Amino acid sequence: MDDLETLLAAGGSTALLAVRGREVVYARGFHAHRSSVASVRKSLIGILYGIAVAAGEIDLDATLGDLGIDDLTPLTPQEKQATVADLLKSRSGVYHPCVYGMEPGRPARGSHAPGTFWYYNNWDFNALGTIYRQQTGRTLAGAFQEYVAGPLQMQDFAVEDVFDVPGPQSRHPVYKMRLSGRDLARVGVLFLEGGRWEGRQVVPETWVAQSTRPLTDLGGGRGYGYLWWTAEANAPGDDLSTDWPVFYASGAGGQYIIVIEALGLVVVHRAADVDKGIGHAQMGRILRALLRIIA
Template structure:
């Protein structure tokens, strides 16, 4: 009876968070950049550059405090492929709890897709291969861009684990595997396991949805996030997965997922477990980026103790912001930081 009562209370708490957001959320604290050693002129130059890009919001935090912000920080926007880095954090928790094994193959997990179905060779791809975008499975996928469809390698052209390609099939199948192995909905899980513990102010489980397309049985899972909530997620990773003394995501996973395992087609950027890595010669060791189409970005720069977030609402800026422009902005902000 006591167990039932406990589970009932947990369910009630989850329902309240899912539909109303986090009642215990704490607003960000701000600090004066000049008194913190920032170059005020350098920060102004970065802001002037950001204005030309027309983002919806930019937020700069150092040591967990807001240094500068521009735009509507509470506006929730579809952050596109940032969803993948959010899922990576949930994988870190599930792996640490023994609910998912990185060594499991798709054959082990019973993962397939609509005709033309996966081959026996493709089913030898592991969960880790998918996290690294190295599955070698080039089946049509949901939520692909035109470039993805046009540039997709031929089926069977690369064995699992041998070749990096930014592949929505991998990312969507990881969503299916997460739901299958944990028995949890992605958005409810994120709300309970990450958003609530770190005090996100705006996110609720209703801010995610599944997008299925006829060519694949694995749906995409886009999230809507505000800039100030996205910055909390960045701060969580900057702090090695800890929040207010509590380990939310294993520190080992934070390090592993933001380590470059592959060179990419984006110049000096590498790829970890659903995270992009940034040039260490420019940003120092451990710098990483969660990046989404149209200019959605959460960047962490450990050498400067920085989190920088940009969101772009297509209703306000249909052309979006190129990733290279955001990286230029990030470089200007980092140069202004003490």
């Protein structure tokens, strides 16, 4: 049976934090240090989408064609039929080169109609950044400060921690984010409490529920919602699974926000050096070792 301290000492982990009922029940490492959250950024930007959709600024049923979204190599008429909801579910069917693209395994263009096939697609995620800026008139950095960091009273966030990185592959830049572990824990608590923070409904409860349920069944008890992952209890297809269902935000190298609703628990793991972090299976071992101590 894995020992938690041994697992954390094995390398890669720089912070592990567990919060229950707004109380820290486990802490190890450097929780105020801001570093790249990698693909956790996608789940975080999803918060801004929930707020903008509720405000009527973004229509989930609007297509790329409706919104005038295109790229350096023009999108086909079929690709332009992808909706905002399709992008949020990573089911756009747009397999165009993108900044920070994942070339190996990318389907051929035109091989799947919008909405019919799930593929973890950075083109979708980058285009969501463009759509948000275009439809709201706000930068992602300014919006995150106003609608998330401010209301959640984040301790370490600075507006320059959200920034765009352009590239020659596409007209849609990748958006990058740096946050601390304790600020990420606030996001986990926000979602655990149905989008509320200290009595204020920061993000609609219906959006939280929709985002964190398996809108796409990935098999083996694993699913994908709106930019969040899900795992059933003891899901054989997800190395992160536990005796309880979980939903989580995940980024390369060991960046995680994990929520276990049945336990009222939020777990955050950080690896400041993404290239020397930990893998998904190791995170599962760490999580289960932690639960043996605090669950």
